Structure formats: C-alpha cells, structure tokens
Amino acid sequence: MAQSVGKQQPKPHLREEWVGRVYTFLCILFLLLTIFSMVYFVASKGLSTFIINKVNLAGFLTGLKWSPDSEPPLFGALPFLIGSFSTSILAAVIAAPLGFCAAVFMTQIMPKFGRKIMQPVIELLAGIPSVVYGFVGLSVIVPLFRDIFPGQGIGIAAGAVVLSIMILPTITTIATDALASLPAGLKEGSYALGATRWQTIYRIVLPTTMPALLTGIVLGIARAFGEALAVQMVIGNSPHIPRSLFESTSTLTSAITLSMGNTVMGSIQNNALWSLALLLMIMTFVFVFIVRMLERRSKL
Amino acid sequence: MQALIDIDQLDLYYGDFQALKKVSLDIPEKAITAFIGPSGCGKSTLLRTLNRMNDMIPGTRIEGSIKVSGKDIYSSDVDVETLRKKVGMVFQQPNPFPKSIYDNVAYGPRLHGIADKQRLDEIVESSLRAAVLWDEVKDHLKRSALGISGGQQQRLCIARALAVEPDVLLMDESTSALDPISTLKIEELAQELKKRYTIVMVTHNMHQAARVSNQTVFFLNGEVIEYAETEKLFSNPVDSRTEDYISGRFG
Ligand SMILES: Nc1ncnc2c1ncn2[C@@H]1O[C@H](COP(=O)(O)OP(=O)(O)OP(=O)(O)O)[C@@H](O)[C@H]1O
Ligand SMILES: [Mg+2]
Numbered sequence: 269m270a271q272s273v274g275k276q277q278p279k280p281h282l283r284e285e286w287v288g289r290v291y292t293f294l295c296i297l298f299l300l301l302t303i304f305s306m307v308y309f310v311a312s313k314g315l316s317t318f319i320i321n322k323v324n325l326a327g328f329l330t331g332l333k334w335s336p337d338s339e340p341p342l343f344g345a346l347p348f349l350i351g352s353f354s355t356s357i358l359a360a361v362i363a364a365p366l367g368f369c370a371a372v373f374m375t376q377i378m379p380k381f382g383r384k385i386m387q388p389v390i391e392l393l394a395g396i397p398s399v400v401y402g403f404v405g406l407s408v409i410v411p412l413f414r415d416i417f418p419g420q421g422i423g424i425a426a427g428a429v430v431l432s433i434m435i436l437p438t439i440t441t442i443a444t445d446a447l448a449s450l451p452a453g454l455k456e457g458s459y460a461l462g463a464t465r466w467q468t469i470y471r472i473v474l475p476t477t478m479p480a481l482l483t484g485i486v487l488g489i490a491r492a493f494g495e496a497l498a499v500q501m502v503i504g505n506s507p508h509i510p511r512s513l514f515e516s517t518s519t520l521t522s523a524i525t526l527s528m529g530n531t532v533m534g535s536i537q538n539n540a541l542w543s544l545a546l547l548l549m550i551m552t553f554v555f556v557f558i559v560r561m562l563e564r565r566s567k568l
Numbered sequence: 569m570q571a572l573i574d575i576d577q578l579d580l581y582y583g584d585f586q587a588l589k590k591v592s593l594d595i596p597e598k599a600i601t602a603f604i605g606p607s608g609c610g611k612s613t614l615l616r617t618l619n620r621m622n623d624m625i626p627g628t629r630i631e632g633s634i635k636v637s638g639k640d641i642y643s644s645d646v647d648v649e650t651l652r653k654k655v656g657m658v659f660q661q662p663n664p665f666p667k668s669i670y671d672n673v674a675y676g677p678r679l680h681g682i683a684d685k686q687r688l689d690e691i692v693e694s695s696l697r698a699a700v701l702w703d704e705v706k707d708h709l710k711r712s713a714l715g716i717s718g719g720q721q722q723r724l725c726i727a728r729a730l731a732v733e734p735d736v737l738l739m740d741e742s743t744s745a746l747d748p749i750s751t752l753k754i755e756e757l758a759q760e761l762k763k764r765y766t767i768v769m770v771t772h773n774m775h776q777a778a779r780v781s782n783q784t785v786f787f788l789n790g791e792v793i794e795y796a797e798t799e800k801l802f803s804n805p806v807d808s809r810t811e812d813y814i815s816g817r818f819g
Contacts, residue, residue: 380626453663457725460619461676461732462653471675476666 307549314546317343317539328543334507334523336537343540345547347509351519352551354424355499356492358513359431360439364485366432367439368474374440375447376469387444394437402501405430410502419514422504427519430498435488442484446477479562486562490555494548496521520544572597572736572766573618578632580613580790582625587613589790590632597735600758600767602777602798605787606813611770614787615738618768619655620648636736653680656729660741662721664713664728669696669705672713672724676732691731699727700757719750726757730765737761739769743776755780774814778802786810 317323323343331344370390374382409429414421450473458468474481496519504516505526518526524541531538571594580588587610595601603611616622617634620641633640641651653676664672673692682688692709696702701723705716713724722742729737739758743751758767758780771777777784777798784798786807794801794810805811 451663453659453661454665456621456659457663457665457728458675459624460621460652460657460659461679461728462649462651463679464649467679471679472665 310542310546310549313539313542315543317536317543321536321539323536323540323543332509336527336531336540341536341540343543345520345544347507348518348520348523348544349547350509351424351427351503351517352493352521352548355427355431355503355519356489358424358428359435359492360485360489362428362432363436363439363488364481367436367443367484367488368481370436370440371443371447372469372473374444376465376473382444387441390437390440393433394441398434398495398498399501401430401434402498405498405502413514417514419512420504420516421514422502422516423510423512423514424503424517425513426502427499428513430502431492431495434495434498435491438491439484439488442487443477443481446480446484447473450476479565483559483562486555486558490552490559493551493555494521496525500525520548524548571595572637573768574633574635574638575614576633576635578614578617578634579630580610580617580622581629583627587790588617588630591790591792593785593792593795595766595768596783597766598762598764599782600762600769600780602781602784603768603770603787604772604774604777604784604813605793607772609787610790611787612740613790615657615740615768615770618736618738619652619657621652621657623648653732654734655736655738656732656734657738657740658722658725658729658742661745662718662725664721664724666712666714668710669713669716669724670709673727673731676728680732695727695731696724698730698761699723700753700760701727717750719746719753722746722750722754723757726754726761730761734765736766736768739767741770741772744772751776774802774816786813788813 318325318328328343328345329349330346331342332346333342333344334347335342370386374386405426409426410421412421413419413423413426417425454472454476455468458472463471499519500522503518503522505518505522506516507518507523508516510517524544527537528541531541573593573595575591575593575595578588578591579586591610591614603615605611613622617630618636618641622628622630630642634642636651636655639646665675667675670692673695674688677688677691682691693702693706696705701720704720705711705724713721716724722745726737726742743754746754755776758769761767762782769781781798783796784801785792786794786801786805786809788809794805794807796806801810802814805814
C-alpha cells in the first residue's frame with residue numbers, strides 16, 4: 269500500500285530529500301574512509317616489522333625480552349601481552365561484582381535514589397580524565413601497596429586497581445540499563461509464586477540479563493586493555509614478566525607511549541611499536557566480536 | 569458455601585488517591601467470582617491486595633481488613649511469601665520466565681525447597697495436566713517457554729501457579745491477550761479448576777463473566793455497587809448503574 273501511495277503523490281520535497289540523502293552519504297563515506305585508512309595504516313606499519321625488517325612473528329609473540337637498542341635488537345612482546353591481559357582481566361574481576369551489586373541496588377532495591385543520585389555520580393566517574401586516575405593511583409594506591417606488600421607498590425596489582433575504578437562506570441551503566449529494561453512482568457511472576465526479593469534476583473533477574481552483564485564486562489576489559497596513561501603511571505614500565513603482582517612490569521599501551529618519542533619513523537624500533545599497536549587493534553576487534561556474539565545470544 | 573476470603577471495610581490509597589472505598593465482600597471457596605466494572609474502577613487493585621502484590625508499589629496504604637481462611641493477611645506476623653504461595657496469580661499478559669517449560673513449572677516448587685528430581689517430575693506433569701497443556705508439550709519439556717504460542721504460554725503460567733498448590737487463583741484479565749479458541753480453553757479450564765480451587769477473575773468481557781462465574785461483583789469508582797449470584801446479577805440487577813453497565817450503556 270505504501271508503494272502505491274508513493275507513486276501517486278507528486279514529490280514536493282524532492283530537493284530536501286536529496287540534500288539529506290547526499291549529506292548522510294558523504295558522512296558515511298568519510299567515516300568509512302577514516303576507519304579504513306586507520307586500519308590500513310596501522311596494519312601496513314605493523315606488518316612491515318615482519319615483512320621488511322624480517323623479525324620473526326612467532327618470536328615476536330612469544331619472546332621474553334624486549335630490548336630494541338641491543339645488538340642484535342630483541343623484540344619479544346610477551347611481557348607486554350601478559351601485562352595487558354593480566355591488568356585488564358584482574359581489573360574486570362574487581363570491578364564486575366562491584367558494578368553488578370551497584371546496578372542491582374540502583375534498580376531493584378532503591379530505584380529512586382539510584383536514578384537520581386547514584387547514576388549521575390557514576391557518570392561523573394566516567395568523565396574524569398585518566399591522568400587524574402593515574403595520579404591518584406600513584407599517590408594513594410602505590411604507597412598503600414608498598415606499605416602492605418613486599419616490593420615497591422607498583423605493578424599489576426596497582427594497575428588493575430586503578431583500571432577497575434576506571435571501568436566501573438562502564439560495567440555499572442550497562443548492567444543498570446539491562447536490569448532496568450527487564451520486563452516488570454517477569455519479576456511480578458516470580459513474586460506471585462512466593463519468591464523473596466533475593467530469590468527473584470538470583471533466579472530470574474541475573475540469569476535473564478546475563479548476556480548483557482557479560483557485554484558490560486567485555487567492554488570494560490576492552491577499555492582497560494586500551495588505557496595507556498593511568499596504567500603507565502603506576503605499573504613501573506620495565507619490560508619483564510613479573511613474578512608477583514607487586515613487581516614492575518609493562519603493558520602494550522604503556523610500551524608504546526613510553527618509547528614512541530624516542531624512535532625514528534621507518535626504523536625497525538619504530539615499526540616494532542606499530543606492531544604492538546596492531547596487536548592492540550586486533551585485540552579490540554576480538555573484544556567487539558565477543559560483544560556482538562553476546563548481544564546476539566541475548567536476543568534469543 | 570463457606571467464605572474463604574472475607575474483605576471488611578477495605579480502603580486503599582495510592583498516595584492521596586483513594587482507589588478502593590469501604591469495600592466489603594465475602595468470597596466463597598471452590599467457586600468462581602468475577603469482578604467487572606469500567607476501566608480504572610479498582611478491580612486489579614482489589615485483586616492485588618488479596619496476595620499483597622500492592623506491597624511493592626510505594627505509597628500504598630490500606631485500612632480495613634482482609635481475612636483468608638480466617639487469618640488477617642495484613643497483620644504483622646503474616647509471611648508474605650507464604651501468603652503468595654497460598655494465593656496464586658495469573659497476569660493479563662502471559663509472563664513465562666525465559667527458561668524451559670519444565671523449569672517454569674518447577675520454579676515455584678524449587679523455591680519452596682523441593683529438590684528431588686522425581687518429585688519435581690510428578691509436580692510438573694500433574695500441574696501441566698491440570699492446566700490442560702500436558703499433551704501439547706510433553707515431548708519437549710526442555711524447550712524454551714518463549715517458543716510456544718500465547719495461549720499455551722498463559723496455560724503454562726496457570727500450570728506454574730498450580731505447581732505450588734495454592735488455595736486461591738487470582739486471574740487478572742488473563743484471557744484478554746488471547747484468541748477466542750485459547751480463551752475458550754482457559755474458560756473450560758477454570759470450570760474444571762473450581763472443583764479444587766477458589767478462583768477470582770477480573771474480566772472486561774461481560775459474556776465471559778456470565779458464562780463462567782458463580783457470582784459477580786460490579787465495581788464503580790472504587791466501590792462495590794452490586795454483588796450477587798451471576799445469573800441474578802445479569803438477569804435481574806438491583807442497581808440501575810449495574811443494569812446500564814451490563815447492557816453496554818456506559819463504561
Ligand atoms: N501504582 C499506582 N499508583 C497510583 N494510582 C494507581 C496505581 N495503580 C492504579 N492506580 C489508580 O487506581 C485506580 C484503580 O486502578 P486499577 O488498576 O485497579 O483499575 P482496574 O479496574 O483494574 O482498571 P482496568 O480495567 O483498566 O484494568 C485507577 O484510577 C488508577 O489510575
Ligand atoms: Mg486492571
């Protein structure tokens with residue numbers, strides 16, 4: 269029916285229609301171009317380490333030693349990979365339960381207080397620049413850990429704690445949205461069968477929203493994985509695999525930010541940093557892919 | 569017949585708004601009582617006070633008393649969960665949990681501490697049979713409850729409510745989202761269930777009230793206008809407002 273109406277009507281808004289269409293098309297084109305050039309640039313730079321400079325890929329991924337200025341230069345990125353993964357996953361382990369509990373509290377227990385006060389506070393937390401987090405981590409968490417645990421206080425533990433605070437808003441917000449969008453009928457159905465509030469939360473609310481909660485965690489990990497500055501300030505930045513959580517180590521991002529000013533474009537040292545960037549980008553793609561999969565599952 | 573539910577001078581306020589005014593009713597056991605009346609007159613509100621589902625709405629306040637089997641359900645020593653186990657509810661929209669058919673029915677019994685597999689199997693089967701759904705789903709109990717039709721979902725919700733062995737079943741427009749055939753099935757089911765359960769149903773469908781209920785209550789603006797045997801109320805209403813309503817002259 270819509271088609272026949274469209275045919276009969278003259279089109280008085282033809283110009284507007286076209287202006288809008290061309291404009292959106294140009295925007296999309298620009299966006300696609302930017303994304304494509306980014307990926308292409310990072311990939312070509314990152315791959316030239318292996319293609320032009322003939323660094324061994326397996327050695328790059330599994331090598332334990334990163335010393336670009338030694339003779340011959342060594343490019344083992346495993347310490348960075350381990351540093352990145354352990355800090356972000358540990359951060360998620362700390363932040364996820366806190367975020368869930370906050371979300372449950374804000375939606376199920378005190379919805380009014382949650383929406384009016386807690387939500388803005390948490391959004392505020394998301395807006396604080398990462399340098400501030402790093403600074404606080406360096407002045408509070410590192411000394412604290414130094415006093416309590418053996419070592420200098422810097423390391424994976426400090427990094428993970430700082431990151432966990434940074435990703436808390438992501439996890440909490442996504443969990444809150446998921447819990448709030450749960451159909452009211454489900455909870456009522458559970459209460460009507462004589463379930464208590466906690467029984468309803470454990471048996472209905474959490475299982476139903478689980479894919480969304482996991483999405484929040486993965487996005488949190490992705491954010492933690494890509495965060496450079498705050499981590500760099502508290503992790504110590506020595507390119508070794510640490511033997512404890514309180515020993516100086518490094519991550520992919522902090523390795524890049526620390527060394528990028530000291531290398532010459534086109535040199536093997538510079539290309540090796542691009543390879544780290546490529547690794548980061550690939551990991552981000554993996555995270556996005558996981559989120560997509562979870563979202564598809566949550567629709568069933 | 570003996571009154572199972574005894575409502576006495578009940579007032580209910582949502583904040584400043586009085587939704588129920590001096591409602592007094594005796595609801596007999598093992599019979600179907602229908603609540604009718606125009607939209608917003610307080611039918612759902614009254615129904616939800618019977619299993620205290622209104623407790624969850626902030627700002628509600630009640631005065632007067634409701635006794636179920638002689639016990640005041642709003643007295644402080646009443647356990648709300650135990651009450652809701654005794655007074656089950658089926659909602660307007662079918663609301664199966666996003667779990668398997670089996671787990672939906674077993675949900676209530678599990679809540680109340682039944683873990684034995686064989687026992688659960690028996691409860692699931694008998695509840696689904698009582699809700700006349702068993703033959704349609706017995707071969708795929710493990711499938712998601714979201715994958716069956718709306719009418720089947722509503723019967724599943726009835727089975728789920730029956731699985732905790734309630735005395736009373738509250739049905740709030742439980743057929744209004746269904747097609748005529750599913751509606752008929754649920755009406756027949758209600759006829760069958762009233763042999764064992766006390767049923768209170770809200771309906772906007774005059775014919776449904778006339779067809780299935782034993783007694784009918786007509787509400788207007790939070791007040792009971794008329795309460796009588798269904799046959800009498802529909803054939804020979806005492807109040808002129810009742811007559812206007814059932815003959816479709818307003819509401
Ligand atoms: N949570 C609430 N807060 C405030 N007022 C409410 C609330 N729920 C219902 N009311 C009001 O109480 C009155 C009775 O509502 P109720 O839902 O019991 O009507 P009803 O007879 O079931 O109507 P319907 O036939 O449309 O379902 C209405 O005026 C309604 O606006
Ligand atoms: Mg209603």
